[in-house]
Amino acid sequence: MMCIQEDAADKPTMSSVVFSLSTDTCTFPTSNNSSDMGSFFLVPAFIVLFSSSHQLSFCAAGDRLAAGQSISVNQTIVSAGQIFALGFFTPENSDAAANLQYVGIWYNRLPGRTVVWVANRETPLRDPAGVLTVTEDGNIAVLDGMGRTVWSTNRTGVPSNTSAVLLDSGNLVLGDGNGGDDVWQSFDHHTDTFLPGMKQRVNLTTGVSTRLTSWRGAADPSPGQFIDTADPKNPLQNCIFKNSEIYVRLNPWDGKALATYGTPGITNSPIVYRIVKGDDDLTLSINMATNSILGRVVLEYTGTLTIFILVGSSWVRMASFPDKICDFYNRCGPFASCISTQSSCRCLDGFEPRKPEDWKMGNFTGGCVRRLHLQCDGTDRYVMVPGMKLPDGFSVMWNRSMQQCEAECSTGCRCQGYAYADLSSLDGGISGSRCLVWLGEMKDLEQIPARGENLYVRLHESELEGNNTRLEDGIFPRKNKNLIKIVAPILSLAMLLTAICCYFSIKMHKSRVGKRRSRKIVLPPQGLGITSALGSEKEMPDATLFDFKIVKAATSDFNNKNKLGEGGFGPVYKGTFLSGQEVAVKRLSKGSKQGYQEFQNEVRLIARLQHNNLVRLLGWCTHKDEKILIYEYMSNKSLDKFVFDPTRSAELNWEKRFSIIKGIANGLLYLHQHSRMRVIHRDLKTSNVLLDSEMNPKISDFGLARTFQTNQEKENTQRVVGT
Template sequence: EYSYHLDPTGYPQVFIRRGASAALYRAGPWIWGAGFSGAGNPREDPTYKLTFVMDDNEVTYREDAIDRSVISRFTVSPTGLAQRWTWVDRRQEWVVYLNLPGDICDTYGLCGPYGICTTGNSPSCGCLDRFTPRNYDNWVGADWSDGCVRRSNLSCRGDVFLKYERIKLPDATSSWSNMSMTLEECRVECLRNCNCTAYMQLDVTKRIGCLVWYEDLVDIRSLSPDGQDIYIRMASSESSSKGGNKVVLIVSLASVTGVILITCSIVFLFIRKRKNVRKIEKEVNIYGSRDTDSELPLFDLSVISKATNDFSLGNKLGEGGFGPVYKGILEEGQEIAVKRLSKDSMQGQDEFKNEVIFIAKLQHRNLVRLLGCCIEGDENMLIYEYMPNKSLDIMLFDPKKSTLLSWETRFSIINGIARGLLYLHQDSRLRIIHRDLKASNILLDSEMNPKISDFGMARSFGGNETEAKTRRVVGTYGYMSPEYAIDGLFSIKSDVFSFGVLVLEIVSGKRNRGFSHSDSNLNLLGHAWTLYKEGRSIDLVDSSIGDSFYLAEVTRSIHVALLCVQQNVEDRPNMSSVVLMLGNEGVLAQAKQPGFFMERDVLAGQSSTSTNPASSTNDVTITMPEGR
């Protein structure tokens, strides 16, 4: 159930994982001249030689005994404890040479984002200098999973970098590297991308190499004297704050930039044709301003038309509320997916703008990546990374294709969606409620990693906002929470409800809407609830999975899903709790009655909010004006 392995994703690191996703321990990334950051072995190991190879053809790591007469073995226990044993001939017994995890601070992500663990401290978790706890009440209650936040918000332009010394470097799964860059070039690379959160030097002996992070920094601990140095992005106001960390200031070349911009503007006015001026005016209307933090690339219509073979039917992948979606191949060979706003679409400029603004500012491994957009004439198009396995619903609800979704894959998808939602609700620069989470909006890459997509209906919350009310209810029946469908109230708990429905669909292979059972008129939620009360949750499992699954993971997933779809908003957990519950074996609270657990309940909720009595299927995103 546990594995100890080298993971090359992002930048190579060593993990102990439970199943396919839940991390228990991490060492890394690899630092040339120092080894894996935070590894249990000292830099100069007297017994074992550490060898690491990374090039275009391979990424390998091995440990060899310096003295060939040394006999050793490596084990991973049923509880996830990895141990290296050495045979001591004089004592005629095996002796533990190394334990991983070695102490409480080796627990993966113990202190949450921007938290730092220090052995010997009480409590072990604290915030990095110039950071404060995200949730103070939870923090003092020894729940550090929410982590910490900067004292001052970033502005992108004018930010500074602070040097944090002698630490275990954060998880580098979402990172980028270049071995030929200098430290200064690395700083410039990080500075020009507003999503870059930190950078550091990869080769401490040759003083070269660059590694940059694109997400919140997780799994940090103090490691004096064997730790590494990292430069973390901070607000410019922190540059004058007193503290023990060195500050690297970003030099602003405002006057030079101003001259360049003025010159470029004059040239631009003389050489641009009238139609391109109209295009710029339209871009200003879409963005609200041409000066955005996203720096989202703009594609010419001719480029997209060529890539999609003039939007041919052979390239068409499908069609949604936004309009048709086409597969394309750019000249350099990159595969793309193009969403083309239809003139007859129920979604319009507001949804298009929503998608551009939100996705362009978000970056997470479980969110679909927006590569750019095309705004030309009457054409509005969004260009995404191409997902070869298309959307989850295509595989999940097809009797033949669903056999490709093993339990391990399904559980990995569940955890990936949970992490993506947690990022939206808590860890992103914008606190975002998706409002249309469903199987058809979960895309699958070549390795079946889930990517949350379609942010046209999303809303952002700021400050202390936790709930809002709308007269324009949008979403998909079968996934909408009761308080949202009936009263127009939405919050992060609305997404939690949708997530719970989605988990039950992934486990069962059945849609919530349209579900039928010979013994009752319950929908999928009601059926799962009945089985749960009778102690027969295992009967919900999709028959196409067979018997190849972990019973504890399946029943726990169903239990967590039922906690998410409870009738009362206050009873539902937040996504940080969901991620923790899915990843450990602690005792769960008893689930209470779900909302909309009978098909007639859904229809009643529908009729109370819509002036249109026609129902919507699971595959259709709907917009309902509230009746007066």
């Protein structure tokens, strides 16, 4: 057809004919004479040639498919820089009899065919007469010989003049022919390969993320059983799933914006991972440090995530994951760390193997358990474990200080530890901080000194004294065995001497013990802390024992800006917990004439008294010499602020005054007659009557109160108290 031209200038040379027949792309010569009779012969010949087909197709040229153009199974389009090609392919070593055709993108000028994207991986074409085209509705589609859709981009509302362009990045873009916005691109629909310029987007709230899906086999591009994506439960970490189970887990994001990997033989050309954090999402991309290097990340059908770099004309594996036994998920069980250099496991400090006999046999899956349970009374401490792959199962909080992060973990008994990262101190322009806490078992730990983080594990305070023998790898360390041989005889002799001494001293101490028991307690007994003297939380279910660090953080370290006032007990501060709850914090002053007895009265009495006109005690705290009470916050402060202030006194009309008087009377009536114990306040005054946001009165400050028996009429006091 090309040779039917009248003008000799329009006739192709023999070499151009040979080139056109040997290439996959179709090009047609154009005539300079619009009235050329050659066109008369060309059109009928073209129609006759394709009259048996049900579709009229035009070949694409260059790097694009315009609307109505198509390529068949033996044709391709090539990106402008000749880097990538798009067309039909049959996987190498596949079943030739099946004749399955896939539309894919591969590197154009490399030996073999390195496929980086597959369109119809779930619906291969079985018809050699099929085509890839841009259809009338503006979509890219694979059609069989009968014109039926095998695969499509399936976009709605697409302009009719769209065209598909293959870029040098390997991205196939469907765009508006008039220069409008792109309506679809292959970079948003990953298969098994992650190319420079692609982006993995992770929604930190929903856990929804783009993903890589492996091939089913080396010669089967259909979706396989391995998926690399963000963990839906903890989107800060990527996992490779085998079907629905975690196969391997990558490190949680440590807040760093960049990560580089060196290239074998090309030390100055690393591959760069870049992470950008938005308000509610993370975006991961990779780039090559120089444009002269080609690289890709592939999730292979075996479940291995591999970074490839092109060196010469061959692909070189730069890094693979998993590549060692400790990479596989939760190999050592809970609270145990995998040691790569020894291919063994080790319990965290303060823990011991759940099943020691299994550990001696090399079976570590049972993990470890605590030697001593947490106290949860403010005495637990944290030990730092450096260079760790942080365990699975964390909860994340943003923009907390390290002190607040630790306080958050200390709030309840469920928290096992925490990790903190100040994002502002890292490169990349990210601000804020990241706090991770573990409210359950710590699983999938590994020692990785070069890339690990500090993990703070919560322990019983005695575990930090260093007197406990540690069981590692199912055996006692040699130095501990030698120590036992020396210490055991000494302990036996000491126990014998102690027994003899006790025998001769029991009678001498009996009388002293009796006297101590008969004494009335005014201060905590010697050797017994305030916490023990007051009783456990079970005895006072309505009063919570708070950790001192939580109280300190809530009041901004008892900042004077938060000070509400000061009484005989000490200063009162406004505090705000991390949950947003506002509280009043009363702190015993070192110069106060009140002390332990008044503090004990407050905790024991108010915890058991419940009435609308009595202030509610939310909790208490002791730390060294500190004695602190936490109450519900009264926004209008005390009654004296109104009564003795000429300006604010006008706010109290007779109706409000009468309501306050009735409320105080109801509170006193409850204390004197209707409470579980008969209580005389002994310090009732306007400064001890607090007003809530609706001006309801609440009696407070029970430090000087006395309890009476229900049938008791009078009592003698030893000192003058009250106002």
